[in-house]
Amino acid sequence: MNTTNQKIVFRSDIMQLVMAFGALILMVIIFSILSPFFLTFDNFVGILLATAVNGILALGVTFVIITGGIDLSVGTVLTISAVMTGVLITNNHFPVWLGITGGILTGGLAGFINGVVISKMKIPPFITTLGMLYATKGLSLVISKSTPIYFSDSPIFRKLVMDSALGTIIPGFNIPNAVLVMFGAAGIAYLVLSRTILGRYTFALGSNEEATRLSGVNVDRWKIAVYSICGLFSGLAGVVMASRLNSAQPALGAGYELDAIAATVIGGTSLSGGEGSILGTVIGAFVISVLTNGLRIKGVPQEWQMVITGVIVVLAVYLDRWRRQR
Amino acid sequence: MDQVLLRMEGISKSFPGVNALNQCHFELRAGEVHALVGENGAGKSTMMKILAGVYQKDAGQIFFKGEEVVIPSPRAAQHLGISIIHQELNLMPHLTVAQNIFIGREPVNKAFPLFISDNEINKKTAELFDRMHLKLDPTIKVGTLTVAKQQMVEIAKALSFNAEILIMDEPTAALTESEIDELFHLIRKLRDRGVGIVHISHRLEELKQISDRVTVMRDGQYINTVPTKETSIDQIINMMVGRTIFESSPELPEKADQDVVLEVKNLNRGTVLKNVSFSLKKGEILGFAGLMGAGRTETARAIFGADAVDSGSILIHGKKVVIDSPSKGVRNGIGYLSEDRKRYGLTVNMNVNENIVMASLKKFMSFFGWMDEPKTRSTSQSLVKSLNIKTPSLDQKVKFLSGGNQQKVVIGKWLTADTEILIFDEPTRGIDVGAKSEIYKLLNDLARQGKAIIMISSELPEILRMSHRVVVMCEGRITGILDAKDATQESIMKLATQRTGIVRSDETNNLTPETGMA
Numbered sequence: 001m002n003t004t005n006q007k008i009v010f011r012s013d014i015m016q017l018v019m020a021f022g023a024l025i026l027m028v029i030i031f032s033i034l035s036p037f038f039l040t041f042d043n044f045v046g047i048l049l050a051t052a053v054n055g056i057l058a059l060g061v062t063f064v065i066i067t068g069g070i071d072l073s074v075g076t077v078l079t080i081s082a083v084m085t086g087v088l089i090t091n092n093h094f095p096v097w098l099g100i101t102g103g104i105l106t107g108g109l110a111g112f113i114n115g116v117v118i119s120k121m122k123i124p125p126f127i128t129t130l131g132m133l134y135a136t137k138g139l140s141l142v143i144s145k146s147t148p149i150y151f152s153d154s155p156i157f158r159k160l161v162m163d164s165a166l167g168t169i170i171p172g173f174n175i176p177n178a179v180l181v182m183f184g185a186a187g188i189a190y191l192v193l194s195r196t197i198l199g200r201y202t203f204a205l206g207s208n209e210e211a212t213r214l215s216g217v218n219v220d221r222w223k224i225a226v227y228s229i230c231g232l233f234s235g236l237a238g239v240v241m242a243s244r245l246n247s248a249q250p251a252l253g254a255g256y257e258l259d260a261i262a263a264t265v266i267g268g269t270s271l272s273g274g275e276g277s278i279l280g281t282v283i284g285a286f287v288i289s290v291l292t293n294g295l296r297i298k299g300v301p302q303e304w305q306m307v308i309t310g311v312i313v314v315l316a317v318y319l320d321r322w323r324r325q326r
Numbered sequence: 327m328d329q330v331l332l333r334m335e336g337i338s339k340s341f342p343g344v345n346a347l348n349q350c351h352f353e354l355r356a357g358e359v360h361a362l363v364g365e366n367g368a369g370k371s372t373m374m375k376i377l378a379g380v381y382q383k384d385a386g387q388i389f390f391k392g393e394e395v396v397i398p399s400p401r402a403a404q405h406l407g408i409s410i411i412h413q414e415l416n417l418m419p420h421l422t423v424a425q426n427i428f429i430g431r432e433p434v435n436k437a438f439p440l441f442i443s444d445n446e447i448n449k450k451t452a453e454l455f456d457r458m459h460l461k462l463d464p465t466i467k468v469g470t471l472t473v474a475k476q477q478m479v480e481i482a483k484a485l486s487f488n489a490e491i492l493i494m495d496e497p498t499a500a501l502t503e504s505e506i507d508e509l510f511h512l513i514r515k516l517r518d519r520g521v522g523i524v525h526i527s528h529r530l531e532e533l534k535q536i537s538d539r540v541t542v543m544r545d546g547q548y549i550n551t552v553p554t555k556e557t558s559i560d561q562i563i564n565m566m567v568g569r570t571i572f573e574s575s576p577e578l579p580e581k582a583d584q585d586v587v588l589e590v591k592n593l594n595r596g597t598v599l600k601n602v603s604f605s606l607k608k609g610e611i612l613g614f615a616g617l618m619g620a621g622r623t624e625t626a627r628a629i630f631g632a633d634a635v636d637s638g639s640i641l642i643h644g645k646k647v648v649i650d651s652p653s654k655g656v657r658n659g660i661g662y663l664s665e666d667r668k669r670y671g672l673t674v675n676m677n678v679n680e681n682i683v684m685a686s687l688k689k690f691m692s693f694f695g696w697m698d699e700p701k702t703r704s705t706s707q708s709l710v711k712s713l714n715i716k717t718p719s720l721d722q723k724v725k726f727l728s729g730g731n732q733q734k735v736v737i738g739k740w741l742t743a744d745t746e747i748l749i750f751d752e753p754t755r756g757i758d759v760g761a762k763s764e765i766y767k768l769l770n771d772l773a774r775q776g777k778a779i780i781m782i783s784s785e786l787p788e789i790l791r792m793s794h795r796v797v798v799m800c801e802g803r804i805t806g807i808l809d810a811k812d813a814t815q816e817s818i819m820k821l822a823t824q825r826t827g828i829v830r831s832d833e834t835n836n837l838t839p840e841t842g843m844a
Contacts, residue, residue, distance in 0.1 A: 191441075195440075195441040195442060196440055196441060196442060197432050197434075197442055200421070200425065200429075200432060200442060203418070203420055203421060204418045204421060204425075204429055206420070207418035207419055207420040207421060208416070208417065208418045208419065210416065211416035211417055211418055212418065212429065212430075214400060214412075214416050215416070215429040215430040216400065216401045216404070216430040216431075217429060217430045274418070274419070274420035275420060
């Protein structure tokens with residue numbers, strides 16, 4: 001009984017991607033019909049840019065969720081990474097590249113701590129990362145003295161992400177670098193997840209942790225690695241965000257973890273672990289930003305946008321379950 | 327062929343409160359299949375887990391190819407060439423066959439060492455399967471395979487370590503007849519290549535087919551090692567049960583009523599329950615005997631409505647009832663006392679009073695769903711008295727009570743709910759000897775008061791002492807129903823290990839298992 005069930009699940013993981021992508025295309029078509037402003041180049045750039053931060057966050061979350069864990073702290077780890085970048089570049093006049101590295105590593109450190117607490121102290125991921133959410137939220141305010149840090153002295157920082165390298169190569173095709181960063185990060189995440197030992201153990205942990213341990217794999221170490229990676233992606237998202245806003249906003253970031261988890265789940269990653277894909281997560285992130293963008297263009301109030309997003313998340317998972325049970 | 331591969335001598339092991347192994351021996355030759363048998367809890371698995379590095383021995387020596395070895399971890403065992411296949415399959419269903427086999431030692435891409443070379447593990451796995459004459463695609467996901475095929479993957483994984491000793495803990499428990507044939511075919515091939523194989527199993531006829539020698543264990547003791555060919559199944563069973571029959575005589579309520587309270591007809595559920603039929607009379611204690619996984623708990627759960635069945639009917643007082651949820655079970659007067667009290671029977675963080683009234687809150691409700699607290703307390707108080715529950719007060723959290731008293735709280739709970747049929751699943755598990763006899767007395771009293779009782783137990787002496795009749799199950803089927811006067815440890819054991827049995831509740835004499843194979 002069990003095995004036939006699983007048979008259906010496995011045959012359908014590609015189906016899941018096709019369905020998610022189909023839903024995305026369908027949304028684009030519907031919004032294009034509903035509004036003449038939706039299908040314009042400028043609006044598309046807007047959607048891409050809006051997806052960048054959430055997309056990068058969701059990449060890290062995908063790793064964690066495939067192991068059967070959860071990371072609630074990615075939003076505020078993003079905040080503290082942005083703030084650290086500001087502290088390094090603006091307050092301490094470090095070179096920009098060093099500031100960026102410092103920001104990303106701050107995220108990695110937070111993830112590392114998450115991983116150590118979860119694997120060594122055996123605290124459930126939900127609790128651990130909830131604690132990290134509060135801690136990084138508070139620390140961001142402490143470090144920045146609760147005021148935004150601007151990058152006015154280092155204009156290059158904003159240009160890095162908001163200029164368009166593509167635009168200089170193909171005139172008129174002005175897609176900001178932030179979007180390239182996201183796709184680059186997704187490419188790396190894809191390779192790590194599908195080709196490396198880390199990726200293999202990410203799936204193995206989520207599939208059957210005890211069996212993985214009995215196979216002689218150092219389960220704790222790889223779990224720490226997975227949470228660290230998630231932290232690094234949060235750090236990168238923080239840097240991109242700071243660059244885009246030309247400032248580190250110590251109060252911005254809390255709540256972003258929900259969008260990232262939603263994107264991951266819509267993309268077909270199973271919260272019970274063992275299943276998921278980077279491609280799915282990227283599609284999921286686009287589903288959310290297309291939805292938000294389209295509803296805004298149609299003049300749907302922000303409050304209702306949230307309601308609709310909530311319904312879509314639950315519906316996506318319900319459809320997935322229903323499809324599997326057939 | 328006759329080279330001694332492994333000797334374990336004077337192995338002892340105790341766990342908190344249990345003496346699991348006492349001075350046990352075991353010997354394995356290259357190219358033999360050595361069966362290890364014994365009742366539940368005889369210490370077979372513990373012995374082999376010590377050999378596989380899962381547990382550490384307290385005393386004794388292990389000699390591998392004549393040299394003494396220390397095996398501190400599963401890894402160390404694998405390096406020596408000792409592989410174990412555990413009772414529960416240890417595979418990752420979302421990974422492919424090859425990925426499972428090479429987990430923990432993935433070869434990397436030569437050109438780009440960050441990446442795993444899936445090509446290489448697929449190739450190596452295909453070679454491995456070739457040697458095993460196994461037709462299986464290395465790139466298929468393990469979760470899509472049947473249990474038998476997954477078993478093969480486990481074996482392949484064990485062999486990929488170049489195992490010289492292969493331990494299989496009940497490998498056939500979940501397999502069908504033809505799958506077992508397939509497995510045995512493979513085992514014979516490995517034996518011919520000089521691998522020493524330890525085969526733990528409850529299925530005695532099976533041992534006749536596959537093993538060269540049999541070692542019998544009982545209650546953590548080594549009993550004997552005999553050549554399979556020269557030993558009959560009856561002799562093995564005798565060695566397995568061996569101990570003297572229970573000291574004190576049964577003190578059953580004289581005669582059960584003739585009123586049939588519960589009648590179960592042809593219950594079927596997947597491969598777990600097959601045509602289970604029996605009846606239960608008023609004032610009767612009906613013992614359910616069988617080995618682990620025989621389907622006894624599953625039968626109880628099906629009757630109680632905890633698991634859905636595929637087909638079959640249940641009659642209470644001759645009237646057909648539909649019980650598809652535990653709440654309907656309770657409404658029809660059935661109480662189920664789980665073998666895992668702490669998980670299913672009690673809310674251990676709540677107090678004695680709250681637990682006792684848990685299953686019958688409606689009785690204590692006054693208007694607007696208000697609880698009649700004084701009434702619950704007086705009910706609980708009287709039960710604490712009549713069941714002799716030792717607790718400082720009604721407000722004591724149940725988790726602080728002893729196992730025996732916890733069991734009595736569960737009984738109190740079902741008595742409060744006015745259940746007429748009580749199903750006890752391993753009622754004395756984890757309870758010390760003194761409390762045991764109190765539980766026995768309680769069961770007898772309940773039967774005398776006219777309750778109909780089903781008692782599932784893995785302890786044969788308990789079954790023999792307590793039951794008016796004994797239902798014996800094996801692999802989801804009822805292989806026999808014995809009257810108390812015909813039930814002995816031997817007759818029950820025979821039925822419990824009867825794989826190809828015929829259901830005959832009246833002619834127990836004809837139930838000698840076929841043992842034709844040499």
